Amino acid sequence: MLNLSLSKPDLIVHSKNPLNAEPRLDRLRAGFITAQRDFYVRSHGNIPHLEEATHRLRVAGRVRTSMDLSMAALRDRFPQRTVVATMQCAGNRRGDMLQVRPVSGDPWAPGAIGNAEWTGVALADVLREAGADEATDLHVAFTACDDCEVDGERFRYGASIPMAKAMAADVLLAHSMNGAPLAPEHGFPLRVVTPGFAGARSPKWLAGITVQDRPSDAKPQARDYKLFPADVTKETADWDMGTTIYEMPLNAAICEPAAHAVLSAGPVMVRGYAVVGARAISRVDVSADGGRSWMQAELEAGQDTPWTWTLWHASLDLPKGEHELAVRAWDSAGQTQPALPDDTWNFKGYLCASWHRVRVRVT
Numbered sequence: 001m002l003n004l005s006l007s008k009p010d011l012i013v014h015s016k017n018p019l020n021a022e023p024r025l026d027r028l029r030a031g032f033i034t035a036q037r038d039f040y041v042r043s044h045g046n047i048p049h050l051e052e053a054t055h056r057l058r059v060a061g062r063v064r065t066s067m068d069l070s071m072a073a074l075r076d077r078f079p080q081r082t083v084v085a086t087m088q089c090a091g092n093r094r095g096d097m098l099q100v101r102p103v104s105g106d107p108w109a110p111g112a113i114g115n116a117e118w119t120g121v122a123l124a125d126v127l128r129e130a131g132a133d134e135a136t137d138l139h140v141a142f143t144a145c146d147d148c149e150v151d152g153e154r155f156r157y158g159a160s161i162p163m164a165k166a167m168a169a170d171v172l173l174a175h176s177m178n179g180a181p182l183a184p185e186h187g188f189p190l191r192v193v194t195p196g197f198a199g200a201r202s203p204k205w206l207a208g209i210t211v212q213d214r215p216s217d218a219k220p221q222a223r224d225y226k227l228f229p230a231d232v233t234k235e236t237a238d239w240d241m242g243t244t245i246y247e248m249p250l251n252a253a254i255c256e257p258a259a260h261a262v263l264s265a266g267p268v269m270v271r272g273y274a275v276v277g278a279r280a281i282s283r284v285d286v287s288a289d290g291g292r293s294w295m296q297a298e299l300e301a302g303q304d305t306p307w308t309w310t311l312w313h314a315s316l317d318l319p320k321g322e323h324e325l326a327v328r329a330w331d332s333a334g335q336t337q338p339a340l341p342d343d344t345w346n347f348k349g350y351l352c353a354s355w356h357r358v359r360v361r362v363t
């Protein structure tokens with residue numbers, strides 16, 4: 001059994017089994033790199049306890065040579081690669097969408113996200129070694145070791161990504177997170193890290209890779225993690241019609257002050273993160289009056305990689321009274337976020353990316 005109280009003492013637990021938990025936002029905002037201890041956990045089933053010495057990765061499907069790789073082979077036969085990338089659940093901020101109308105799933109605050117330094121081997125290197133067919137209409141499907149049960153349906157976790165993404169150098173089969181082996185709950189001994197994509201496309205406890213002509217038929221790919229219009233319900237959803245969630249949208253959140261904080265009048269430091277898939281954050285606006293007026297936040301220097309979040313801060317002068325703070329980010333394509341969670345409401349509560357609003361009282 002995973003001793004959660006030892007490995008993740010500070011997380012807010014949405015569910016113990018399966019384990020779903022996120023950090024408090026001030027902990028989340030503690031640094032550019034999120035410590036494993038503060039990193040959210042999203043699981044659909046049990047946490048497998050695997051042995052590094054006996055674990056095998058099977059590579060098969062449309063490849064010239066199927067391979068059965070030990071962890072030692074992955075470390076010795078392939079160049080090791082490190083990528084700093086933000087991992088984010090498609091359900092991050094679902095709690096805000098829940099305020100509009102009921103949705104299914106855990107009511108995540110903006111903490112189902114973290115930024116880590118991942119080390120492993122490039123998925124592309126393994127696919128090339130196996131002589132994979134690299135046709136861009138193919139898919140790379142992953143199978144994992146955890147037994148899941150969702151909506152009364154039992155399945156092994158699995159998901160897939162399109163071949164074009166799989167061949168990008170920054171998609172990793174990672175064995176380490178922030179320079180240490182993956183913790184059991186983060187996928188020890190091996191997980192996929194697909195930068196810029198929803199966390200669901202980064203299977204933990206990776207056991208198999210199959211190159212195939214269609215997306216994975218595992219539930220997380222075929223009948224979950226899809227986006228539907230507002231008039232579709234759990235009962236009416238035709239899963240073949242939903243838009244598969246791959247790349248994550250532009251988003252931002254205020255981490256400090258906390259919602260309902262009581263502050264003293266004067267300058268108040270507001271801190272948070274902004275994040276976008278493959279593009280860059282160009283600007284972050286902060287409002288002290290619910291979005292009627294805005295000022296620009298200062299972006300903190302990150303690292304020169306497209307896959308990480310951008311931390312920001314702004315000092316707001318707040319008089320006595322009730323205030324609604326808000327944040328909205330802009331990306332390098334000039335896109336910004338919707339004002340309200342109503343604008344993108346969907347019955348699964350995915351991709352909540354509206355202006356994040358935090359009410360505070362100043363005395």
Ligand SMILES: Nc1nc2c(c(=O)[nH]1)N[C@H]1C(S)=C(S)[C@@H](COP(=O)(O)O)O[C@H]1N2
Pocket residue numbers: 039040041042043044045087088089090144145146157158185186187198199200201202203204205
């Ligand atoms: N095998 C397996 N991989 C998985 C999951 C899972 O339940 N089982 N959850 C996915 C989802 S939805 C997310 S958001 C990320 C979360 O990664 P983390 O728990 O390391 O933060 O893992 C993904 N990979």
Ligand SMILES: [Mo]
Pocket residue numbers: 042088089090091198199200
């Ligand atoms: Mo997720």
